[in-house]
Amino acid sequence: MRFDVLVLGGGIVGTSLALDLALRGRTVALIDRGRPGAETSFGNAGLIQSEAVMPYAFPRDPLLLLQYALNLKPEAHYHIKDLFKIAPFMARYFMASNRAGQLKTAAANAPIFGACLAEHRRLAREAGVEAMLRPGGWLKVFRKEESLRKVLEDTRRDLEPFGVEYAVLDKPALQAMEPSLSDVVVGGIHWTTPYSLNDPEALTLAYARRFEALGGRFLSGNAMSLAEERDGWSVKTETGPVSARDCVVALGPWAPDLLRPMGYKVPMGVKRGYHVHMRPKGNAALGLPVLDADVGYMLVPMARGIRLTSGAEFAHRDSPATPRQIDMIEPYAREIMPLEGRVEAQPWKGARPCMPDMLPVMGKAPRHKGLWLNFGHAHHGLTLAGSAARLLGEMITGEAPYTDPAPYSLARFN
Template sequence: MTAQKSTQTFDVMVLGAGIVGVSTAAHLRRLGLDVALIDRKHPGQEASAGNAGVIQHNGFLPFGLPKDPMGFLRSSFNLGGPFSYRPLTLIRMLPWIRKYIQSSYGEAAEAYCKAIMPLRTLAVQSHLELAEASNAGRFYRKGGWIHLFRGQTSFDAGDLERYYARIYGVDYREMDGEAVKALEPGLIVSGIRAVHWTESRSVSNPAAVVDAFWRGYIRDGGQYFRADAKKTIRKRGGWSLEGERGPIFARHAVVCLGAWSMDVLKKFGERYPLAVKRGYHMHYRPLSGASISRPIVDIDNGFALTPTDFGIRLTTGVELAGRDAPPNPQIVKLVKRRAEEIIPLGRALQDEPWLGSRPCVPDSLPIIGPSPTIKGLWLNFAHGHDGFTLGPVSGRVIAELLTGKTPCADVSGVSPVRFQE
C-alpha cells in the first residue's frame, strides 16, 4: 500500500515561471514569505525565452494596429510586415481588434502613457537589482537600441513617441544613415532615418536571465514544483494543487501564466479580454564582417535584430492567430528577406523557427493587482510586448501589495478593476 504524501503548505503559490512569475516569486521570497513557484516546464521556456531581449526605457505608446480600414486589410496579407492575420482569426477577433485600435490613438494613447510610465521608469533599475542578486549581470549590456525608419513618412509618424520622451525626460538621439553607420558599421542604411534610445538596456540571452533569477530564488529558500496550473483548486482558506511531489496548499495564489492565464481564471469566474500576439524568431550566423552590437528595430517592417549568445536573433512582428494554431514558417522567410536588405544574415542556426505568444488585452496594459472578486487571488499577466521589460518591476509591485506595503510604483492604471462592469 502506497503511503499518501503529506501536503506542503506555503504562504503563496505563484502560477507560471516565465520572467513575470520568477520575478514575482523572487520578490515575495525576499520579503520573507514561503513561496511555491509552479510550472509544467523549466522556468523561462515560453515567451520569456523568445523576445528581443530589450529592457525598454522608452515605449510611451501602444503597439498600434492600422486604424485605416484599407491599411488594415493590406497588412492582413503582408506576412513580412509588422502585422499579419489569418482570415478566420481576423473574423473571430474583429470585436477585440476594434477595441484595440480604439485604445491605441488619441486620448486613449495618452491614458496608456500615464498608466505605463510609473512601471517603465523603474524597469531598468528593477532588472539590474535582480541581476545583481542572482549573478546575472554578465548578460546585460548598455548601448540602448536603435529604431530604423525606411522613409520620412514613418519617421514623422514617430513624432508623438519622441514628444512623450521629452515630456518624461527620456534621452534619445535622432540620426541619419551616416550616424547609424558610424555606430553600427555592419548595417546597410542608405537613405534611412533612425532614433537611438540610449537609456534602454538589452541582454545577450533572455532565457539565461530568467534561469539565473530562478536559481537565485532557489538559493534564497524558494521552492519550485512541476505541476499543471490548470488543476489549481480553490479551497477554504486558500488554494490547492497536486504537484509531482505531492499536494501543495497556499493562502494566496498569483496568476503569472501569460497567454495561458485565462485557462485558470475562467474556472473561477474571472473574465478578461485576453488575446495573443504570436511572434517567431530564428538565429543566424552573419556573413563575414556583418555584425551588430545592440538591438535594431525596423519600424516599417516590424522585425528586430538582436546580437545574442547564439548569433543574430531575428524576431518577427505580430501574427494574430490562435494561440495553439499551427505555425506559419512563411512569415520568417519573408521577414528574413526584408532583414537582409539591411544586413546579410547568413546561415540559419536552427532547423525550425521558435514560436511564442504574447498575451494582450485591448488597452495594451498589463493586469497587475488583487482580483476584484476573489480574496487571496492575485493577477500579474497580459504584459504584451513588455513582459521581459516589466517582469521584475511588476513582480516587485505584486509582492509589495500582497504584503501590505506601499508599492514602488502607482499601478492604479493597470489594476484589474478597470474591467469591472
C-alpha cells in the same frame, strides 16, 4: 507542503515575482508544467524597453488597414480562419487605440516603465548576473527620410514629456556606430537608456536559481488543479499537494484558461511572434539591437546568432504555426547586413499576452481573497517583469505599493 505564496507560471514574470517575494522573506513555491522561461519568455527580442511608454496602437490609416487585411505587410499577419475567434479582441483593441485611449495607457505605463531598469538591476544583482544586462540602448533605423521625420515628430510630442532620452543619427553616425549596417539605412533614432540581453532564457534561469538558493521551491504541476480552501489555495504538483494563503496567477497567455471558469471576464488576445537566428557573414556584427522600422522586424545580436524577431500575428493562441513573416523579413534583413544561413530549421513561435487597452493585469483578483494576478504584459513582459514583481511583492506583503495599482486591476473589465 505549506508555503506563504504559490506563484503559478515560471515565465520571466512569475519567476521575477517569486524571487522578489523570497527576497522579502516569504516562503514561495513557483509552479510550472515545464521548465522556467521555456515559453513566451524564451524567444523574445531581449529588450528592456524603458522608452516604450506609448502603447502599440491598432492602426487607423485606411490604406495600411487594407494592406493588413490582405496580409501584404511583413509586420502583421492574421489567420482568416481564426477571424471569428479573434474578432472580439480586435474590436476592443481598435476601440482602445484612439488618441485618448493611448494617452490613458501611456499615463498608467509611466511609473512601471520608469522603474523597469532599476528593478531588473536589483534582481540581476541579487542573482549575480548584472552583466547580462547589456547597456547602450537600441536603434530604430529607417530606409526612408520621410518615415524618420514622422517618427521624430511623434517622439517629440509623445515621449519627450515622459523624459525619454534619445539621439538622432544620420547615416554616417549610424554607420560609425554599427559598421555592418548597409547603405539602405538613411538614419535612425538611438534610444540610449534601455538594456538588452543576449539570451532571455538565461536571465529567467538565473533568477530561478537565486530564488531556489534563497529556499524557494520550483515544482512541476498543473495550475489548472488550483482549488480554493478554507485558509487559502492549493495546487497538485508532482511532489504532492501544496498550499498557501496567497496565490498569484502569472500564466502569461494561459491566464484566461484558469480565470474564466472562476467567473472572470479576461478579454485577452494574443499577438503571436516568431524568431530565427541567422549566422552573420564573415566578421559582420551588431553591437546593439536594431529595428528595421520601415519593414517591421528586429535584428538582435544574441548568443546563438543574429535573432530576427517578427511583428505581430493575429491568430488563436493554439493554431498551428505559420512562420510566413520570417520568410518575408529574411530578404530585408539580408539587405540591412551581411548574413549567412539560418541556424535553426524551424522558427520559434510565442504568443504575446495582450489586453485590449495594452495595459497588464496586476493586483488583487476582484472577487477571491488571497488571489493575485500578474499577466497580460503584451510586448513588454520582459521589460516589466521587475516592475511587476516589486508592485505585487509590496502588495502581497502589505507594504505601500510604489505606484497606485488601480489602473492595472482586472476590475476594469469586470
